[in-house]
Amino acid sequence: MVTADPPAPLLRVTNLIKHFPGAKALDGVDFDVRAGEVHCLLGQNGAGKSTLIKVLAGAHQPDAGQLHWQGELATIPSPTTALDLGIATMYQELDVVDGLTVAENIYLGHELSRGGLLRHAEARTRTRDLLRRLGHPEIRPGQDVGSLSAAGKQIVSMARALSHDAKVIVMDEPSAVLDPEEVDKLFHVVDSLTAEGLSVIYISHRLEEIRRIGDRITVLKDGRTVASGLAVAETRTGDLIEMMTGRRVESDFGGTGVEEVGEVVLEVAGLALTDVFEDVSFEVRAGQILGLAGLVGAGRSEILETLYGARPAAAGTVRVHGRPVRPGSVARAVHRGIGLAPEERKSQGLLLDEPVYRNITLSTFARFARGGFLDERAERRAAEEQITALHLAPADPDRAIRTLSGGNQQKAMLARWLVHGCEVLLLDEPTRGVDVGARAEIYTLIRRLARQGTTVVMVSSEIDEVLGLADQVLVIADGTVVHEGPTAEIDEHGVLDLIMEGTRI
Amino acid sequence: MSEQAARSVSGAEPSSASLPSTESAPPPAPDEGGQGARARLGGGGLGRSLGLIVALLLICLVGALTSGDRFLDVDNVLTIVRGAAVIGVVSIGMTFVITAGGIDLSVGSVLGLASVWATTLATQAMAEDVHWVVMVFTGVAVGTAAGIVNGIVVSYGKVVSFIATFAMLIAARGLAEIISGRGTQLVTNDGFDDFFNGSFLGVPTIVWMFIVVAALGWVVLNRTTFGRRTVAVGGNAEAARLAGINIRRHTVYVFALSGFTAGLAAVMMLGRTGAGSSTNGMLYELDAIAAVVVGGTLLVGGRGTIVGTVIGVLIFQTLTNVFVLNNLSTSVQALVQGAIIVIAVLLQQRFVVRARST
Numbered sequence: 001m002v003t004a005d006p007p008a009p010l011l012r013v014t015n016l017i018k019h020f021p022g023a024k025a026l027d028g029v030d031f032d033v034r035a036g037e038v039h040c041l042l043g044q045n046g047a048g049k050s051t052l053i054k055v056l057a058g059a060h061q062p063d064a065g066q067l068h069w070q071g072e073l074a075t076i077p078s079p080t081t082a083l084d085l086g087i088a089t090m091y092q093e094l095d096v097v098d099g100l101t102v103a104e105n106i107y108l109g110h111e112l113s114r115g116g117l118l119r120h121a122e123a124r125t126r127t128r129d130l131l132r133r134l135g136h137p138e139i140r141p142g143q144d145v146g147s148l149s150a151a152g153k154q155i156v157s158m159a160r161a162l163s164h165d166a167k168v169i170v171m172d173e174p175s176a177v178l179d180p181e182e183v184d185k186l187f188h189v190v191d192s193l194t195a196e197g198l199s200v201i202y203i204s205h206r207l208e209e210i211r212r213i214g215d216r217i218t219v220l221k222d223g224r225t226v227a228s229g230l231a232v233a234e235t236r237t238g239d240l241i242e243m244m245t246g247r248r249v250e251s252d253f254g255g256t257g258v259e260e261v262g263e264v265v266l267e268v269a270g271l272a273l274t275d276v277f278e279d280v281s282f283e284v285r286a287g288q289i290l291g292l293a294g295l296v297g298a299g300r301s302e303i304l305e306t307l308y309g310a311r312p313a314a315a316g317t318v319r320v321h322g323r324p325v326r327p328g329s330v331a332r333a334v335h336r337g338i339g340l341a342p343e344e345r346k347s348q349g350l351l352l353d354e355p356v357y358r359n360i361t362l363s364t365f366a367r368f369a370r371g372g373f374l375d376e377r378a379e380r381r382a383a384e385e386q387i388t389a390l391h392l393a394p395a396d397p398d399r400a401i402r403t404l405s406g407g408n409q410q411k412a413m414l415a416r417w418l419v420h421g422c423e424v425l426l427l428d429e430p431t432r433g434v435d436v437g438a439r440a441e442i443y444t445l446i447r448r449l450a451r452q453g454t455t456v457v458m459v460s461s462e463i464d465e466v467l468g469l470a471d472q473v474l475v476i477a478d479g480t481v482v483h484e485g486p487t488a489e490i491d492e493h494g495v496l497d498l499i500m501e502g503t504r505i
Numbered sequence: 506m507s508e509q510a511a512r513s514v515s516g517a518e519p520s521s522a523s524l525p526s527t528e529s530a531p532p533p534a535p536d537e538g539g540q541g542a543r544a545r546l547g548g549g550g551l552g553r554s555l556g557l558i559v560a561l562l563l564i565c566l567v568g569a570l571t572s573g574d575r576f577l578d579v580d581n582v583l584t585i586v587r588g589a590a591v592i593g594v595v596s597i598g599m600t601f602v603i604t605a606g607g608i609d610l611s612v613g614s615v616l617g618l619a620s621v622w623a624t625t626l627a628t629q630a631m632a633e634d635v636h637w638v639v640m641v642f643t644g645v646a647v648g649t650a651a652g653i654v655n656g657i658v659v660s661y662g663k664v665v666s667f668i669a670t671f672a673m674l675i676a677a678r679g680l681a682e683i684i685s686g687r688g689t690q691l692v693t694n695d696g697f698d699d700f701f702n703g704s705f706l707g708v709p710t711i712v713w714m715f716i717v718v719a720a721l722g723w724v725v726l727n728r729t730t731f732g733r734r735t736v737a738v739g740g741n742a743e744a745a746r747l748a749g750i751n752i753r754r755h756t757v758y759v760f761a762l763s764g765f766t767a768g769l770a771a772v773m774m775l776g777r778t779g780a781g782s783s784t785n786g787m788l789y790e791l792d793a794i795a796a797v798v799v800g801g802t803l804l805v806g807g808r809g810t811i812v813g814t815v816i817g818v819l820i821f822q823t824l825t826n827v828f829v830l831n832n833l834s835t836s837v838q839a840l841v842q843g844a845i846i847v848i849a850v851l852l853q854q855r856f857v858v859r860a861r862s863t
């Protein structure tokens with residue numbers, strides 16, 4: 001694939017193979033990383049990215065294949081070896097310890113000590129230097145990590161990588177938890193690191209990010225390298241998607257809005273949640289999709305959760321079909337036909353070890369029961385109908401839902417509310433953790449639900465998703481509504497400007 | 506138009522890219538059954554129960570080899586199951602609490618309290634006037650009430666169940682001592698005595714009670730909405746809450762159930778020993794937890810097995826019997842019990858890791 005390039009690769013991986021019981025996670029991966037480059041790893045969920053990272057981090061041992069580090073054959077039997085070589089990994093689930101200070105986190109596992117006594121002052125001085133180097137002098141070494149935002153934690157994680165004198169930093173979907181603004185800052189840091197000669201292996205499935213910071217791309221599919229060392233500037237997006245998914249995807253959001261909208265279904269007036277948002281009012285009609293745009297922390301998710309009764313509203317009313325919904329009770333909201341697909345699917349939505357069908361019927365199993373006794377056959381039948389209708393794959397109702405991809409888990413969440421037959425569907429980040437191919441399907445599904453008369457309220461950090469999918473947009477900044485109007489009348493820049501104007505800095 | 510485009514996309518079975526294990530199969534879906542079956546949970550559960558049955562049979566084999574006729578004697582077998590009955594009923598309630606993600610440390614002392622309350626002079630006098638069922642009712646009501654208190658403190662007071670039920674452990678024992686004056690209260694009601702020491706088809710009444718409680722427990726856990734909610738609350742309380750399940754109320758129910766079984770066990774114990782005492786049920790919470798854990802119920806919640814619990818109780822009871830028949834000290838027995846718990850949990854962890862990596 002890549003032949004005779006002038007700079008010798010810092011890291012070269014050839015024909016890496018890793019099996020797990022019943023699954024081939026890596027089935028022949030080749031790629032190389034040069035000094036000072038941002039090398040992007042691209043692939044759908046399940047393509048083998050995570051396993052590859054863990055092999056590089058010394059957490060998994062490959063079954064076959066070779067790894068060359070600075071031109072020499074090397075093995076990475078343990079995480080310590082990886083760090084000693086100079087490969088540091090920033091995991092997707094932030095691996096910092098709340099309750100320890102920033103400095104303690106950075107030197108966790110390789111504490112600075114003399115004669116068994118910790119050298120606090122030294123650690124703090126060095127921490128301060130590292131944070132300054134990363135352009136974040138505002139983070140104090142003595143601060144509790146728990147008090148930092150996700151972006152701050154990521155900086156700490158990065159400082160830890162640097163504290164190991166890393167030559168390669170592996171970043172696993174670092175932008176997943178960040179706002180657009182924070183992503184900009186992150187890219188700034190990445191730029192300055194590569195300018196110092198460090199290499200970054202950047203994992204993401206957001207193609208636009210890869211366009212912005214990547215130098216070269218390696219595409220993985222089904223545990224194999226499909227293409228390696230592609231120059232970012234010379235590769236078309238369509239080709240990348242085709243390589244990742246093995247087919248062509250039209251990146252649209254499932255068509256234009258419905259022509260005719262029905263009566264007002266959801267009315268929210270003066271809704272407030274102490275210290276989070278206030279005076280939120282809007283109406284959504286049957287068949288309409290309302291999108292909430294704003295920064296993470298602006299109160300978007302909290303609005304959905306308050307509507308849903310999962311948080312106690314401080315003021316305001318919620319009406320469905322003109323009838324008020326008692327606040328502060330999920331059971332009441334569900335009863336009145338409101339459904340929520342939460343942001344953190346795994347921790348808030350799913351029973352991971354339970355079979356797919358039970359996850360689909362989690363809100364409705366009592367309906368299938370007679371006198372308290374479950375009718376599992378009826379449950380399964382209802383779930384199977386949805387599995388077929390939504391093209392859930394694999395189409396096995398008894399499989400533990402943990403084993404499904406993010407997109408299919410999200411479909412199961414939607415299926416739960418389809419079985420329930422809800423009138424108002426609240427979707428919080430419906431495509432987070434969903435790979436490119438499955439996104440289009442989720443979009444189509446949401447569109448179809450709206451067309452069938454469901455009222456949808458969605459939150460997304462991706463403004464183009466809100467604008468592409470919703471009919472109406474509500475822009476939220478710092479807990480207040482700063483704009484409301486049809487999505488046709490505003491563009492991404494307009495939304496961003498509104499967000500920035502409304503946000504106190 | 507665009508919907509058609511997207512439909513054709515989904516028709517091509519795109520998201521099967523999720524799992525490497527299914528990738529090798531030809532693209533369209535209906536051939537998944539064979540591979541899906543491996544990831545199914547039921548199979549693993551049956552396999553685990555088989556493992557427990559094998560362990561129980563091994564202990565029986567040791568008993569038969571070392572003590573021969575004395576072990577296999579009908580009276581001895583009845584001794585084992587009679588001993589298993591009381592702790593078994595407690596363990597059934599405990600299975601629900603642990604499946605729901607909690608723990609109930611108070612069952613032993615609640616049993617003691619219920620046994621004392623059911624044998625006070627006042628209760629027995631009333632039983633004499635009305636019917637001995639009054640004593641049964643009193644014991645069960647006391648147990649259930651203690652369980653409800655536990656449940657309310659845990660769910661509405663947001664106290665972790667370990668602490669809440671630990672407090673109840675201490676308090677209930679104290680109350681039992683106050684009521685009984687640290688004395689032993691003999692059961693004077695003949696009707697009560699006759700019923701609980703009687704037998705039906707050669708099987709003692711209290712063993713029948715254990716069988717009925719276990720069977721009902723299985724049905725409730727596996728076949729009712731109550732059981733499904735219990736698993737959901739233990740598996741992911743937040744997801745259960747957001748799905749519309751009232752997890753607080755359900756938590757109260759689950760602890761009430763555990764109190765109920767402790768109260769029922771107290772009555773059964775009164776039948777066996779004929780005396781209410783504040784020391785009844787001492788350390789039963791540990792025996793019950795051990796039986797539940799060895800049986801395969803996940804201590805973190807979300808998966809429970811009544812069959813496993815029953816076998817777990819029988820394993821410990823048979824082990825005790827084998828040790829007694831061989832005149833081995835209770836110290837050696839405790840050592841072996843400890844080892845069994847560790848081994849069972851180690852196996853359980855392996856099982857969980859495997860279930861998650863496939």
